[in-house]
Amino acid sequence: MTKIIDESYFVELKNADPEQLCRNGRCSYNTEKHQYSLQIWGDQYLIDLNNSTIEQVPATGPQPHEYFYLFVMYYLLRARDIPVQNEWVSEKDLPGGPTFFRGPHQIPTNLISGQFGNNLDEFKACCARLAGTPIPMADAAFSFSITPDIPIAVLYWIGDEDFPAEAKILYDRSITELLSLDILFALAVAVCHRISETTLLGL
Secondary structure, X not given: OOOOOOHHHXXXXXXXXXXXXXXXXXXXXXXXXXXXXXXXOOEEEEEEOOOOEEEXXXXXXXXXXXXXXXXXXXXXXXXXXXOOOOOEEOHHXXXXXXXXXXXXXXXXXXHHHHHHOOOHHHHHHHHHHOOOEEOOOOOEEEEEEEEOOEEEEEEEEOOOOOOOOEEEEEEEHHHHHOOOHHHHHHHHHHHHHHHHHHHHOOO
């Protein structure tokens, strides 16, 4: 999956120092094949510099949303040693967030609530299959380690006669120093799709 990734990312990666990018074991580099390999949210991703491609390996099960590949590339190139602050915030709490995350950039958490409705047990089972850790928030909530330094939380409330079921994604406050708003949006979209599609495919 490469069509959504600008060629400039691959050019930058080809000119980067592999030793620097592989700091702290975030990734590995095959000098003979000119390939980076890194693990994100439990899956392995291979970035081939000769062919300017990025793919999930092995390619089994549902493929990630195309935006997730953009996040993977950005994370490889821009990762910094920023400690997790252990403080959950929403996208609207971030600098520029209230303006950015609306209209076409509204995070599609309706994909999650539309899939589960009031079936809280199914939501919990899905999050458990995706290696989520229960946290005491909302009617049910799980945290996920997208990477060791990028945790997210998915919160869920069942509906009633006045309000429909609702889902929400939270981020560690340190996210502001790791991702730009457009890449955070790409990650959030991919998370919403993965949770809803995992249930749809019965995985």
